[in-house]
Amino acid sequence: DSGVTQTPKHLITATGQRVTLRCSPRSGDLSVYWYQQSLDQGLQFLIQYYNGEERAKGNILERFSAQQFPDLHSELNLSSLELGDSALYFCASSRTAVWSPYNEQFFGPGTRLTVL
Amino acid sequence: AQKVTQAQTEISVVEKEDVTLDCVYETRDTTYYLFWYKQPPSGELVFLIRRNSFDEQNEISGRYSWNFQKSTSSFNFTITASQVVDSAVYFCALSITGANSKLTFGKGITLSVRP
Numbered sequence: 734d735s736g737v738t739q740t741p742k743h744l745i746t747a748t749g750q751r752v753t754l755r756c757s758p759r760s761g762d763l764s765v766y767w768y769q770q771s772l773d774q775g776l777q778f779l780i781q782y783y784n785g786e787e788r789a790k791g792n793i794l795e796r797f798s799a800q801q802f803p804d805l806h807s808e809l810n811l812s813s814l815e816l817g818d819s820a821l822y823f824c825a826s827s828r829t830a831v832w833s834p835y836n837e838q839f840f841g842p843g844t845r846l847t848v849l
Numbered sequence: 850a851q852k853v854t855q856a857q858t859e860i861s862v863v864e865k866e867d868v869t870l871d872c873v874y875e876t877r878d879t880t881y882y883l884f885w886y887k888q889p890p891s892g893e894l895v896f897l898i899r900r901n902s903f904d905e906q907n908e909i910s911g912r913y914s915w916n917f918q919k920s921t922s923s924f925n926f927t928i929t930a931s932q933v934v935d936s937a938v939y940f941c942a943l944s945i946t947g948a949n950s951k952l953t954f955g956k957g958i959t960l961s962v963r964p
Contacts, residue, residue: 768954776952777954
C-alpha cells in the first residue's frame, strides 16, 4: 500500500458526460501528479500540483482540468467525455515539487474510466 | 525533451529462465533519474528501483539486477530465475531535475512467465 488513495476505483459513464476523479496524497506529501494510461498513448503525464498551485502541465486536454485543495487532496475533472478518454488514471504524490534523491513518487491504485 | 524507448513489447519465457528487459533513454540534462516500475495484472504501479545519473554502479536485489550504462544511455533490468509471479508489464521511466519532476515513461514490456 503506497498510502495514496484514489476514488472511485471504477467509473463507467457515457460520452458527453463529466466526471471527477479524486486523489488523496500520502501524509506529508505536498505534490500531486496525474497520469493517464491508455492503450494507444501509454503512460502519460497530465498535470502536477504543488501545495495548491499548478506546477507543470503535460499532455492534458482542454476538456480536462484539475485542482488541489487546501487539505492537499486533488481532483481531476474530465468533461465532454469521448470514447478515447477511456483509460486508467493514476495519481502520484511526492514530498516536494522538484526532484531530489528522496523525492520519490508514490502511485495510487488508479481509477479505471470507461466511456461508453 | 526526454524520451524513453523500450523496444521489446512482449517477452515470453519459461519459469526459471533469466530474462533481460531493455531500456534506452534520451535527455540533454546531465542530472536525471531512471526508474523501473512493475504493473501486475491487478493494475497498480509498483516502484522497483531508482538510479541517478551520477551513479553507474550496477545493483542487485535478490533475483533482480540493473545495469546502467551512460555510454549507451541504457538502463537494463534482468530477472534471474524468473517466476510466474514476475508476469507483469514493466515500465522504465526518466525524470530530470528542474521545475518539476514528472516521469516520462516508456511504452512498457509485457513479460509472461509460463510454468
